[in-house]
Amino acid sequence: MRKTKNFSDLDSVHAKQLQVLNFVREKDNCTRTEIAEALDIDKKTVSTLVRDLSNKLLIESAGYKDSQVGRRQEILRLNGAHSNFIGIDLGATHVIGILVNLRGEVVDRVYFEIRPQLPVKLILEQMKTVCQTLIKSQRATAEIPSIGLCVPGFVNPDTGISVIAENIPGWRDVRIREIFEQEQGKPVYVEDCSRAAGFAERWLGEGKQAKDFLTLDLGYGIGMSLFLNRELYTGSGYKAGEIGHSVVKLDGTECTCGKRGCLETVASGRGIARQAASGIAEKRSELLERLTHGKCETVTAHDVAIAASMNDEYSVALLREAGRYIGAATANAVNLLDPQLLILGGGLVNAGSILIDSIKESLKQYTMMGIAEDIEIRVSKLGVDSSALGIALIAMDRIFCP
Template sequence: MSKIVVGVDLGGTNIAGVLIDEKGELKGSKVWPTEAEYGPEHILRRIIELIRTLLEENGFTLNQLQGVGVGVPGLVNTREGRSIISHNLPGWKDIAVAQKIHEEINAPVFIENDVRMAAWGEKLLGAGQDKEDIVCLTLGTGIGSGIFIQGKMFKGRKESAGEIGHMTVEKDGLRCNCGNYGCLELYASGRGIARRAKEALANHTSSLILKLVNGDINQITAATVCTAAKQGDELALKVIKETALYLGIGLANVANLLNPQRIILGGGVMQAGELLLEPTREVVYSRALPLNREVEIVPAKLGEWAGAIGGAMLAKMQFIEGRSSLEWVW
């Protein structure tokens, strides 16, 4: 009888799940709406039902399920399996995620921050699987990261390492929600790109960006800017190039600090592709110290499935292979 594990990625909009066997082979996947507006208990029921549905639709039973790995947005306590808080999920505060899921499926459950779980996905099966020292960044509404040193994830003394999005890149910049000023997140995240595009449109009313949203400036997103840039819109290209400058400054600092072999960039902002990547590389290679310019800067491979895949692979390592987390976390 096959042994299987499930990985779940909880997002504010969708919940994604994958099922893999003891060989690491994908046996099923599913994504459906989170329905976060109905509160924490409803979300937990959705996760449990997703796990059960994945098993049933792919011919497996709960008796074959060896464990589950869940990526949760926001602050988490991995040792206790608790989600401390997630601002994208209404009412979500101090939730015993692992315990509540375990009570329903009778299998061990562990949780991790969703961005770190996505980083694990890329490290084990994506763009980072052939490297030991890598940094994975998710450029979405905000900016999060996962740092690997000699093949192990570095989380810091209180699991708060890797807040690259709150690195200062503009000394007199805007105030961030974190209380700092000039954070990278304010300039290179999806939200930051949209804000700067709206500001720039004050003097460029003929931009394709406006046409894409039928003149409603409030509907502009980073995706809108990326679409316009790919079609050669001058303003959009300017915003993307400016984004590359800020991102490149941040990544040059990361390269100098950690000397990674590879930096992997994922998230919605990467819809811009090489329009963002190439000028970002140029900034990094012009600002980093000579030995640190050897870092490769590449796009992520797993897309929206990275977090679920990371959760499943860690569940396999822990609950099927019996490996201690001490083997893969500093």
């Protein structure tokens, strides 16, 4: 049976309770003694605060652990049954919707493939369908107080306007928050896809323990999120992280942003597909030609990855070259920011070890000595759902920072 929850209750979570709640969120499993020590609050007060938060269904028991001082200690964690949140990720080629509980565990998922050439109105309709499917999900375990939407390109989380998505023709100044708030009657939060993906890494992925880390979002476009001192860095106008538009080839091919020689022109899913199409037209890969039935304009980075896994020389070289450029551009960011961790994420990571190894090699080559030795590189385990997951976590954030 579904538990119900009165969300006006959230207003009554006061500062001390919030402190405990956020500690439990950060630590995941912890005891009252650990809370008391970390927050410098006496044990009796901690017990009262924990009881209040349990009564509000925000935290729950996750069993007991033996204590050296005798009594068994209760392990506390966030209560997944408190509420569910929707996260919808609009990519250039997909709409992914995810329903998560307060612990960030996936309750339901919807996936739609779309063509980037679709009219804006139809894309919005697809997003609304995904949202509606999750609102009505039979798998929901609690009420859904808020919704998160992430879109590529420039997004202003304050105004809720998606200013521009270079990879979706015609997508300009879409009042995405207003549209969904009017339709659903719930608070809606918007963010850029790459920043949302970084948010997921921060709470559920490889960035859980890191103070300063960068997450590369390698997909149809290329973005980056920056977590500096545990905080998401957005820039002064929410435009930070556009590494895909850093120039790697002076006077190179024209990019969707209007400049020339951007990283995306040679190494994004779109850039790889564009080069592969030329390769097929120039008869440089029989296998790619077969995979696309000779229709070179339909080739995708996924086809290139398949051909590369079958040792197609042209495709292997294409992925290696893409990795080389990604590594070089990322090395510039690493030299500038000296993060402790770099996470490689996004759908292109599935292209496999040829691309990943090439990125790592190139990073090592172009990052300054003294920085290169210290940085740890990890591949995201969150897969293609990372942005949807991250934006659902952003939608839930008001519970922890009202």
